[in-house]
Amino acid sequence: MPYLTQKVAFSASHFYWNPRFSDDENQRIFGACANTQGHGHNYQVEVCLQGKIDPKTGMVINFFDLEPILAQVILKPLDHQNLNTQVPYFQNKIPTLENIACYIWEHLSPPIRQAGIKLHRIKVIENPSLYVEYDGKADLPC
Amino acid sequence: MPYLTQKVAFSASHFYWNPRFSDDENQRIFGACANTQGHGHNYQVEVCLQGKIDPKTGMVINFFDLEPILAQVILKPLDHQNLNTQVPYFQNKIPTLENIACYIWEHLSPPIRQAGIKLHRIKVIENPSLYVEYDGKADLPC
Amino acid sequence: MPYLTQKVAFSASHFYWNPRFSDDENQRIFGACANTQGHGHNYQVEVCLQGKIDPKTGMVINFFDLEPILAQVILKPLDHQNLNTQVPYFQNKIPTLENIACYIWEHLSPPIRQAGIKLHRIKVIENPSLYVEYDGKADLPC
Amino acid sequence: MPYLTQKVAFSASHFYWNPRFSDDENQRIFGACANTQGHGHNYQVEVCLQGKIDPKTGMVINFFDLEPILAQVILKPLDHQNLNTQVPYFQNKIPTLENIACYIWEHLSPPIRQAGIKLHRIKVIENPSLYVEYDGKADLPC
Amino acid sequence: MPYLTQKVAFSASHFYWNPRFSDDENQRIFGACANTQGHGHNYQVEVCLQGKIDPKTGMVINFFDLEPILAQVILKPLDHQNLNTQVPYFQNKIPTLENIACYIWEHLSPPIRQAGIKLHRIKVIENPSLYVEYDGKADLPC
Amino acid sequence: MPYLTQKVAFSASHFYWNPRFSDDENQRIFGACANTQGHGHNYQVEVCLQGKIDPKTGMVINFFDLEPILAQVILKPLDHQNLNTQVPYFQNKIPTLENIACYIWEHLSPPIRQAGIKLHRIKVIENPSLYVEYDGKADLPC
Numbered sequence: 042m043p044y045l046t047q048k049v050a051f052s053a054s055h056f057y058w059n060p061r062f063s064d065d066e067n068q069r070i071f072g073a074c075a076n077t078q079g080h081g082h083n084y085q086v087e088v089c090l091q092g093k094i095d096p097k098t099g100m101v102i103n104f105f106d107l108e109p110i111l112a113q114v115i116l117k118p119l120d121h122q123n124l125n126t127q128v129p130y131f132q133n134k135i136p137t138l139e140n141i142a143c144y145i146w147e148h149l150s151p152p153i154r155q156a157g158i159k160l161h162r163i164k165v166i167e168n169p170s171l172y173v174e175y176d177g178k179a180d181l182p183c
Numbered sequence: 184m185p186y187l188t189q190k191v192a193f194s195a196s197h198f199y200w201n202p203r204f205s206d207d208e209n210q211r212i213f214g215a216c217a218n219t220q221g222h223g224h225n226y227q228v229e230v231c232l233q234g235k236i237d238p239k240t241g242m243v244i245n246f247f248d249l250e251p252i253l254a255q256v257i258l259k260p261l262d263h264q265n266l267n268t269q270v271p272y273f274q275n276k277i278p279t280l281e282n283i284a285c286y287i288w289e290h291l292s293p294p295i296r297q298a299g300i301k302l303h304r305i306k307v308i309e310n311p312s313l314y315v316e317y318d319g320k321a322d323l324p325c
Numbered sequence: 326m327p328y329l330t331q332k333v334a335f336s337a338s339h340f341y342w343n344p345r346f347s348d349d350e351n352q353r354i355f356g357a358c359a360n361t362q363g364h365g366h367n368y369q370v371e372v373c374l375q376g377k378i379d380p381k382t383g384m385v386i387n388f389f390d391l392e393p394i395l396a397q398v399i400l401k402p403l404d405h406q407n408l409n410t411q412v413p414y415f416q417n418k419i420p421t422l423e424n425i426a427c428y429i430w431e432h433l434s435p436p437i438r439q440a441g442i443k444l445h446r447i448k449v450i451e452n453p454s455l456y457v458e459y460d461g462k463a464d465l466p467c
Numbered sequence: 468m469p470y471l472t473q474k475v476a477f478s479a480s481h482f483y484w485n486p487r488f489s490d491d492e493n494q495r496i497f498g499a500c501a502n503t504q505g506h507g508h509n510y511q512v513e514v515c516l517q518g519k520i521d522p523k524t525g526m527v528i529n530f531f532d533l534e535p536i537l538a539q540v541i542l543k544p545l546d547h548q549n550l551n552t553q554v555p556y557f558q559n560k561i562p563t564l565e566n567i568a569c570y571i572w573e574h575l576s577p578p579i580r581q582a583g584i585k586l587h588r589i590k591v592i593e594n595p596s597l598y599v600e601y602d603g604k605a606d607l608p609c
Numbered sequence: 610m611p612y613l614t615q616k617v618a619f620s621a622s623h624f625y626w627n628p629r630f631s632d633d634e635n636q637r638i639f640g641a642c643a644n645t646q647g648h649g650h651n652y653q654v655e656v657c658l659q660g661k662i663d664p665k666t667g668m669v670i671n672f673f674d675l676e677p678i679l680a681q682v683i684l685k686p687l688d689h690q691n692l693n694t695q696v697p698y699f700q701n702k703i704p705t706l707e708n709i710a711c712y713i714w715e716h717l718s719p720p721i722r723q724a725g726i727k728l729h730r731i732k733v734i735e736n737p738s739l740y741v742e743y744d745g746k747a748d749l750p751c
Numbered sequence: 752m753p754y755l756t757q758k759v760a761f762s763a764s765h766f767y768w769n770p771r772f773s774d775d776e777n778q779r780i781f782g783a784c785a786n787t788q789g790h791g792h793n794y795q796v797e798v799c800l801q802g803k804i805d806p807k808t809g810m811v812i813n814f815f816d817l818e819p820i821l822a823q824v825i826l827k828p829l830d831h832q833n834l835n836t837q838v839p840y841f842q843n844k845i846p847t848l849e850n851i852a853c854y855i856w857e858h859l860s861p862p863i864r865q866a867g868i869k870l871h872r873i874k875v876i877e878n879p880s881l882y883v884e885y886d887g888k889a890d891l892p893c
Contacts, residue, residue, distance in 0.1 A: 043281050044316040052594070054480035054507040054549075059665060070666060072673065078549035081480040081507005083594050089316075094285075097201060098212060099277035101315075105214065123480075123504035135667035139611050143662075168478070168509050173669075174612040174657075185707050186742040194452070196338035196365040196407075220407035223338040223365005225452050231742075236711075239627060240638060241703035243741075247640065265338075265362035310336070310367050327565050328600040343807060354808060356815065373600075378569075381485060382496060383561035385599075389498065419809035423753050427804075457811075458754040458799075469849050470884040515884075520853075523769060524780060525845035527883075531782065620878070622764035622791040622833075646833035649764040649791005651878050691764075691788035736762070736793050 044161055045101040046089040049111050051120035054081035055136040058125075079123055085166040086115055086145060092158030102158055110156065114148045141165055142173045150177065186303055187243040188231045191253050193262035196223035197278040200267075221265060227308040228257055228287060234300035244300055252298065256290045283307055284315045292319065328445055329385040330373045333395050335404035338365035339420040342409075363407060369450040370399055370429060376442035386442055394436045399429060422451045426459045434461065470587055471527040472515045475537050477546035480507035481562040484551075505549060511592040512541055512571060518584035528584055536582065540574045564593045568601045576603065612729055613669040614657045617679050619688035622649035623704040626693075647691060653734040654683055654713060660726030670726055678724065682716045709733055710741045718745065754871055755811040756799045759821050761830035764791035765846040768835075789833060795876040796825055796855060802868035812868055820866065824858045851875055852883045860887065 056079045057071035067075045074080070088111065092101040118128060124136035134140050142165045153160040166172040198221045199213035209217045216222070230253065234243040264270060266278035276282050284307045295302040308314040340363045341355035351359045358364070372395065376385040402412060408420035418424050426449045437444040450456040482505045483497035493501045500506070514537065518527040548554060550562035560566050568591045579586040592598040624647045625639035635643045642648070656679065660669040690696060692704035698712050710733045721728040734740040766789045767781040777785045784790070798821065802811040828838060834846035844850050852875045863870040876882040 042320075043284055045281065046314050046316070048312040050594070052506045052508055054505040057667070061665070070671065070673075073547035076547055076549075076553075078552050079480040079505050079507065080478045080547040080549070081505065082478055083509050094279075094281045097203070099199070099279035099282045101281055103212065105212075121499035121502055121506040123502070123506070126504050127502075137662075137667035139613065139662045139669055140667045142611055168476070170616040172614050174614070178610075184746075185710055187707065188740050188742070190738040192452070194364045194366055196363040215405035218405055218407075218411075220410050221338040221363055221365065222336045222405040222407070223363065224336055225367050236705075236707045239629070241625070241705035241708045243707055245638065247638075263357035263360055263364040265360075265364070268362050269360075310334070326604075327568055329565065330598050330600070332596040341809070345807070354813065354815075378563075378565045381487070383483070383563035383566045385565055387496065389496075421804075421809035423755065423804045423811055424809045426753055454758040456756050458756070462752075468888075469852055471849065472882050472884070474880040520847075520849045523771070525767070525847035525850045527849055529780065531780075618878070620790045620792055622789040641831035644831055644833075644837075646836050647764040647789055647791065648762045648831040648833070649789065650762055651793050689783035689786055689790040691786070691790070694788050695786075736760070 042091050042093055043101060044089050044091050046087050047104070047107060047111065048085055048087050049115055050083060050085045051116055052081060052083050053119055053122050053124050054079040055124040055131075056080065057135050057137065059135060079125065082167050084119075084141070087164040087166070088149065088160070089162040089164070090153065090158050091161040102156060106156060110149070110152045114152060115145060118148075119144075138165055138167045138171065138173045142175045146175050146177060184233050184235055185243060186231050186233050188229050189246070189249060189253070190227055190229050191257055192225060192227045193258055194223060194225050195261055195264050195266050196221040197266040197273075198222065199277050199279065201277060221267065224309050226261075226283070229306040229308070230291065230302070231304040231306070232295065232300050233303040244298060248298060252291070252294045256294060257287060260290075261286075280307055280309045280313065280315045284317045288317050288319060326375050326377055327385060328373050328375050330371050331388070331391060331395065332369055332371050333399055334367060334369045335400055336365060336367050337403055337406050337408050338363040339408040339415075340364065341419050341421065343419060363409065366451050368403075368425070371448040371450070372433065372444070373446040373448070374437065374442050375445040386440060390440060394433070394440065398432045398436060402432075403428075422449055422455065422457045425449055426457045430459050430461060468517050468519055469527060470515050470517050472513050473530070473533060473537065474511055474513050475541055476509060476511045477542055478507060478509050479545055479548050479550050480505040481550040481557075482506065483561050483563065485561060505551065508593050510545075510567070513590040513592070514575065514586070515588040515590070516579065516584050517587040528582060532582060536575070536578045540578060541571060544574075545570075564591055564597065564599045567591055568599045572601050572603060610659050610661055611669060612657050612659050614655050615672070615675060615679070616653055616655050617683055618651060618653045619684055620649060620651050621687055621690050621692050622647040623692040623699075624648065625703050625705065627703060647693065650735050652687075652709070655732040655734070656717065656728070657730040657732070658721065658726050659729040670724060674724060678717070678720045682720060683713060686716075687712075706733055706735045706739065706741045710743045714743050714745060752801050752803055753811060754799050754801050756797050757814070757817060757821070758795055758797050759825055760793060760795045761826055762791060762793050763829055763832050763834050764789040765834040765841075766790065767845050767847065769845060789835070792877050794829075794851070797874040797876070798859065798870070799872040799874070800863065800868050801871040812866060816866060820859070820862045824862060825855060828858075829854075848875055848877045848881065848883045852885045856885050856887060 056077050057074040058067055058077055094101060124131050130144050145163055150160050162174055162176040164172055164174045198219050199216040200209055200219055236243055266273050272286050287305055292302050304316055304318040306314055306316045340361050341358040342351055342361055378385060408415050414428050429447055434444050446458055446460040448456055448458045482503050483500040484493055484503055520527055550557050556570050571589055576586050588600060588602040590598055590600045624645050625642040626635055626645055662669060692699050702708050713731055718728050730742055730744040732740055732742045766787050767784040768777055768787055804811060834841050840854050855873055860870050872884055872886040874882055874884045
């Protein structure tokens with residue numbers, strides 16, 4: 042069964058701060074990311090789906106069916122948002138790339154499963170030098 | 184054993200139309216892609232091969248040996264062609280990205296095997312936001 | 326005055342054929358592009374506008390005002406079309422990258438001028454190795 | 468005289484809000500960018516310099532001399548910052564791409580001139596579809 | 610457990626020459642790469658790590674801990690070097706992309722393991738059309 | 752008149768060393784580039800031509816006519832070469848990006864002029880962060 046990957050992009054701001062660390066520890070561990078006024082990124086998400094090709098359409102999934110799921114699960118809650126202050130999931134979790142991948146995996150798996158196919162892997166890109174992949178093969182400490 | 188990936192590119196036109204669907208269904212399911220005059224893409228193909236490194240050359244496969252296979256199997260039949268009208272494989276199969284990946288996998292596996300190495304995976308990219316991968320691990324409904 | 330550039334992308338098919346040339350001449354001059362069944366590309370267009378920054382918005386032009394112009398002038402007539410058979414402009418003109426740039430410049434200048442700013446330059450990209458730019462500084466033989 | 472271009476990248480958050488507009492006007496004009504909690508981007512800056520080639524080094528400017536200027540003028544004040552709340556220049560100016568280009572041009576011209584060469588043009592890229600260029604040829608309403 | 614990938618880049622020169630081959634064989638097998646004066650590339654390395662997310666930092670590994678490892682193992686010995694004449698590993702081994710991947714895997718695995726996480730895969734890119742991946746799942750003839 | 756740009760790529764090695772400088776000066780001024788064993792890059796060259804559109808072909812220049820010029824002037828003398836030791840032009844000139852642009856401009860202008868069009872500008876890219884442009888508008892100290 043082939044793997045179909047669709048990319049979407051969103052812009053968001055975030056910062057790294059653990060209230061259990063002292064100010065100095067936050068600075069030492071998170072560096073410039075500890076600025077609580079926030080900075081931001083153009084995030085890209087690659088959603089990799091696995092499924093049978095429907096012989097009537099030649100497709101694993103029709104983009105017209107996939108697009109509203111991606112809009113609802115990724116773009117609506119994350120695009121043009123401050124991840125720390127506006128996404129409840131990150132109230133007690135630092136919005137690192139790793140945890141953003143958790144967020145997307147957890148919220149995307151159910152509607153993709155409901156659409157009859159399998160979410161195989163996601164890739165979240167923060168900048169041209171850094172990305173995280175997750176394929177659900179082990180429990181995440183989310 | 185390492186994986187060596189070589190990319191090639193081709194330009195082709197295609198359209199999506201299932202003669203068993205009504206005109207309205209074709210429009211609804213395939214949208215702008217249902218225009219039977221065709222549109223097109225710059226396709227990129229990443230061919231991922233797995234094999235031992237030949238200690239005499241330091242290579243999994245010499246590009247001079249790989250290039251004529253890619254030219255014969257991918258470029259000659261697909262480049263600057265109308266996939267619907269000029270590639271017999273797509274006479275009864277919609278030339279979606281998924282089915283193009285089928286075509287390439289089926290035609291590329293035998294000559295790569297004959298060259299003594301293994302076709303591990305192919306990736307076919309239609310535009311910067313969409314690609315399909317296939318690794319032959321399950322039967323494709325081709 | 327700064328230059329603001331917005332990119333848009335469209336997919337289209339085309340072929341090169343001059344009915345005044347013999348078949349052999351068409352083959353010799355246009356090579357694989359002479360296949361009248363058509364091939365295609367993911368075209369990208371960079372629209373470069375020059376204007377004053379509106380101090381109330383900090384913008385040369387609001388994207389909400391620019392987007393419908395680009396949709397009307399570029400996407401609607403060209404996206405998912407066969408340029409040779411479905412765009413009247415190319416009935417007697419070969420849809421080369423140069424002539425596509427002509428088409429876009431001629432159709433985009435009036436609505437941009439009406440929006441109160443200046444179309445400074447367009448760039449049309451056919452593939453990663455080839456692009457045409459035009460800035461309207463000399464008459465095009467369109 | 469040739470043009471040498473060096474790129475640098477920074478991450479920052481921003482939002483668009485004009486206090487003289489009503490809330491509704493801010494929403495209508497700036498859309499998702501009006502979220503005052505901020506969102507962010509990976510900005511790229513291309514600094515284009517014009518100068519004679521020093522025959523002793525073969526260079527317009529030595530990167531070892533250019534790098535501290537770019538670090539001081541672009542990275543230190545803008546990287547990992549909230550442009551609205553942490554960069555005084557944007558206290559009364561909306562941090563659009565156009566105004567960020569103003570900021571960089573105004574602050575970069577003097578030290579580049581002092582280094583004996585000419586700042587020819589800057590390009591600031593907000594995302595793969597949007598960039599602003601400025602060459603100082605007209606007064607900016609900064 | 611998620612996969613975190615960090616990219617680094619280096620520039621190096623190399624050439625392909627097997628002293629056990631005749632001059633003619635070297636030319637025939639390696640083509641332009643047999644020029645013993647060397648040519649070069651901008652290599653990119655993608656280092657893919659697998660590990661648990663530390664709930665205190667939200668990270669698989671802190672970049673401040675990873676960066677010195679990559680600098681020590683990849684950049685210091687390879688960047689701005691002639692791989693054939695200046696890297697002892699390649700004294701009796703042709704510095705092909707496959708063997709460069711061997712070098713990096715062998716030298717990177719121990720310090721990454723010492724840092725408490727797992728080196729999952731590396732990808733070494735020689736140019737936009739060619740890359741090698743290695744995941745240590747079989748013995749390399751290094 | 753429109754501008755048509757064609758890209759070509761070549762791989763070469765080089766180093767920076769001025770024999771009139773002391774060893775210490777070479778190290779201080781050129782840093783890692785002073786390693787006389789050489790390092791290398793994947794260079795990209797964008798050749799921008801200006802000319803009338805031939806109404807019979809719709810083209811500024813036919814690629815079949817341009818390609819042999821680029822192969823003869825750029826690829827044959829520079830690709831897979833050590834610029835310092837194998838290109839006579841750089842015997843007394845440091846092969847910086849600025850001087851490589853000189854080389855290409857000087858050698859490319861005559862054959863392009865003979866082909867009846869104008870070489871408008873060249874751009875030579877050394878890595879994703881650095882490029883030089885030259886348009887022949889002032890004498891180069893070549």
